[in-house]
Amino acid sequence: MGSIFAPKLTAATRAKGGSVVSDDSTAPTSPSSSSSLTFTPGLAADYERTNPSRTITHRVRRICCVGAGYVGGPTAAVIAYHNPEIDVTVVDKDKQRIQRWNSKHLPIYEPGLVDIVRIARDGARGAVFLNKPTDTSVDSLDLSAAISSKQGFVFLRENMIVDGRAPNLFFSDRVAQCIGKADIVLIAVNTPTKSKGAGAGSATDMTAFEDVAVEVAKHAMPGTIIVEKSTVPCGTAELVRNTMAIHRPGVHFEILSNPEFLAAGTAMKDLMHPDRILIGSINTASGRKAAKTLASVYEAWVPPSRIIMTNVYSSELSKLVANSMLAQRISSINSISAICEKTGADVDEIAASIGSDPRIGDKFLKAGIGFGGSCFKKDILSLVYLAESLGLDEVGEYWRQVVKMNEYQRDRFSRRVIRCLNNTLLGKKITLLGYAFKANNSDTRESPALEIIKTLLEERPKEIAVFDPCCNPVVVKTEIKGLLSGQPALKEDGGPIEIHWSAYTACERSNAILITTECDEFRSSRTYAGGLGLPLTSPKAVDPRPLPNPPTESDLMSLQNYSLSIAPANTYPDNDPLKRYRPQPACESSCLDCRLIKASGYSTAGNSGENRPKERLDWSRISLGMNKPKWLFDGKGIIDAAELGELGFRVESIGRH
Numbered sequence: 063m064g065s066i067f068a069p070k071l072t073a074a075t076r077a078k079g080g081s082v083v084s085d086d087s088t089a090p091t092s093p094s095s096s097s098s099l100t101f102t103p104g105l106a107a108d109y110e111r112t113n114p115s116r117t118i119t120h121r122v123r124r125i126c127c128v129g130a131g132y133v134g135g136p137t138a139a140v141i142a143y144h145n146p147e148i149d150v151t152v153v154d155k156d157k158q159r160i161q162r163w164n165s166k167h168l169p170i171y172e173p174g175l176v177d178i179v180r181i182a183r184d185g186a187r188g189a190v191f192l193n194k195p196t197d198t199s200v201d202s203l204d205l206s207a208a209i210s211s212k213q214g215f216v217f218l219r220e221n222m223i224v225d226g227r228a229p230n231l232f233f234s235d236r237v238a239q240c241i242g243k244a245d246i247v248l249i250a251v252n253t254p255t256k257s258k259g260a261g262a263g264s265a266t267d268m269t270a271f272e273d274v275a276v277e278v279a280k281h282a283m284p285g286t287i288i289v290e291k292s293t294v295p296c297g298t299a300e301l302v303r304n305t306m307a308i309h310r311p312g313v314h315f316e317i318l319s320n321p322e323f324l325a326a327g328t329a330m331k332d333l334m335h336p337d338r339i340l341i342g343s344i345n346t347a348s349g350r351k352a353a354k355t356l357a358s359v360y361e362a363w364v365p366p367s368r369i370i371m372t373n374v375y376s377s378e379l380s381k382l383v384a385n386s387m388l389a390q391r392i393s394s395i396n397s398i399s400a401i402c403e404k405t406g407a408d409v410d411e412i413a414a415s416i417g418s419d420p421r422i423g424d425k426f427l428k429a430g431i432g433f434g435g436s437c438f439k440k441d442i443l444s445l446v447y448l449a450e451s452l453g454l455d456e457v458g459e460y461w462r463q464v465v466k467m468n469e470y471q472r473d474r475f476s477r478r479v480i481r482c483l484n485n486t487l488l489g490k491k492i493t494l495l496g497y498a499f500k501a502n503n504s505d506t507r508e509s510p511a512l513e514i515i516k517t518l519l520e521e522r523p524k525e526i527a528v529f530d531p532c533c534n535p536v537v538v539k540t541e542i543k544g545l546l547s548g549q550p551a552l553k554e555d556g557g558p559i560e561i562h563w564s565a566y567t568a569c570e571r572s573n574a575i576l577i578t579t580e581c582d583e584f585r586s587s588r589t590y591a592g593g594l595g596l597p598l599t600s601p602k603a604v605d606p607r608p609l610p611n612p613p614t615e616s617d618l619m620s621l622q623n624y625s626l627s628i629a630p631a632n633t634y635p636d637n638d639p640l641k642r643y644r645p646q647p648a649c650e651s652s653c654l655d656c657r658l659i660k661a662s663g664y665s666t667a668g669n670s671g672e673n674r675p676k677e678r679l680d681w682s683r684i685s686l687g688m689n690k691p692k693w694l695f696d697g698k699g700i701i702d703a704a705e706l707g708e709l710g711f712r713v714e715s716i717g718r719h
């Protein structure tokens with residue numbers, strides 16, 4: 063079965079433009095009577111004819127998402143949020159992760175995630191508000207009093223009453239049981255690069271995905287729609303189809319590709335307002351119908367024009383291509399930054415001038431220490447492996463160069479730091495501001511910071527101090543603990559690395575600061591545009607009232623955002639002007655996360671940093687506490703060198719002489 067994970071486009075399928083030649087025409091088009099799905103073929107045809115842009119579908123009652131990670135958790139939460147009538151259960155074999163999803167300490171940090179989870183997981187109270195534009199905050203009415211007792215409350219005609227909703231987002235470690243009840247199973251497990259065996263270093267490790275495919279094959283109801291949410295090699299749907307055929311011969315399942323395009327740090331925005339939803343299916347009546355059923359779930363909040371239907375190969379490959387092309391732009395501008403440093407050119411000026419050409423565009427042209435994260439590198443390598451397996455070595459080499467350039471850029475930065483510090487770090491303290499691979503995110507996988515730390519450690523500095531406003535220091539410590547094989551890495555074990563809760567202690571008596579994540583908190587005033595990663599609120603939010611009756615969750619969210627944007631800071635510590643939130647689950651006295659919060663000294667710091675106080679750095683205070691000559695290496699291009707130069711820093715920026 064393993065070979066199926068290698069690219070396997072047969073001559074026959076290629077000749078037909080990649081679409082699958084299937085004998086599904088004989089497969090039942092409606093599920094067996096044991097299934098909970100309902101579908102009337104005659105109505106479907108009628109509906110399709112008269113509503114070509116809308117979908118006619120099975121009725122979806124239960125969705126199971128396997129994998130409670132950075133994709134599965136937020137995606138399932140948004141689906142549940144917008145589809146209160148569908149029960150969405152996220153399952154994972156990692157019991158601790160599930161426990162955190164069921165607590166107030168969510169296992170991952172994404173701005174806005176907690177607001178969505180609180181409505182869908184905990185259910186919402188009813189609300190009442192004046193449904194016409196005002197210049198005051200929305201809760202000028204006493205909403206909770208109005209809901210609990212209508213006595214003494216004057217209901218104006220302009221008031222809108224919104225019903226409460228029951229919880230419909232659940233987290234569980236009972237994988238098989240939840241799969242067995244679902245109309246749709248989303249597979250959102252990890253698909254890293256293989257580290258051993260055939261294809262090691264570039265092929266995708268499909269172990270987790272294959273395990274889940276087998277579980278689904280064993281337990282899913284007949285007719286369940288199986289969806290690849292994970293990023294997988296082109297041809298994986300065939301693997302799943304074969305797995306189903308082996309474990310459930312004679313039972314029909316449809317397999318769809320529905321890759322996720324969210325970006326870490328803006329995941330909730332991306333999920334709430336996606337550019338596109340891509341659904342790949344096989345080109346049969348039942349394949350298309352399954353795709354429409356899935357589309358109907360998204361149509362609760364996504365305009366149908368943004369839902370793209372393709373064949374399953376195109377969908378699988380599109381995800382790899384999207385990430386590879388985004389990464390390619392970063393490597394391209396980084397290669398130019400190296401030329402800038404040797405000439406008199408300024409990479410930001412170049413990016414601005416070329417970015418104004420609409421054929422090029424201005425996105426993803428920021429030079430820096432290169433991309434990180436769990437996706438870009440592995441997806442490019444998966445594309446490389448695909449090309450090489452198809453005998454397209456030159457194509458593979460072309461894309462491999464994107465990864466090489468990324469590593470070159472990161473190493474160039476580390477070497478520059480060491481060179482500026484007279485080629486010795488002995489006895490010196492170096493501070494890294496930023497540990498996650500991206501701002502507003504606690505994801506540290508493939509973080510450039512970690513690689514930089516490894517290089518710096520070889521120079522045996524006295525201390526490497528690390529601070530990140532979104533990462534939990536305890537989680538970072540666990541990752542770093544085993545960094546130096548055989549030797550202690552952390553200060554508490556006698557090693558050189560200290561993880562700090564505060565940027566000021568991290569920078570105290572430091573010889574050099576390296577900015578390794580583009581957090582708004584670290585920007586100098588001239589590069590700061592306002593807002594510290596507040597996600598779903600826009601400073602220029604417009605009063606969306608009057609809302610349609612009944613309002614959708616999107617309508618209520620825009621009213622919530624409007625209210626938050628006009629209210630003075632800290633008016634709503636819970637971000638809940640409509641007073642819809644129910645209390646979060648209480649923790650037991652033994653809760654590890656509660657203990658961590660206590661140890662941090664912050665009264666509200668969550669496990670993931672969700673509620674850590676966000677404040678901009680006072681660079682003059684940092685300058686006062688540093689050792690001369692106060693090096694500052696801006697690896698993310700977020701510092702105004704002249705401004706910080708005036709504060710006594712020696713600033714080195716990427717892409718400038």
Ligand code: NAD
Nearest residue numbers: 129131132133154155156250251252253270273292293322
């Ligand atoms: P993750 O590692 O955060 O989460 C995966 C989860 O799957 C883990 O919690 C793991 O315990 C669980 N799991 C693994 N095997 C399991 C099994 N047999 N049964 C039950 N649970 C199992 O991964 P992620 O970042 O959420 O990525 C998931 C997929 O989505 C990957 O293919 C990735 O490439 C893709 N993707 C990720 C992002 C991103 O920003 N992280 C964006 C788009 C797509």
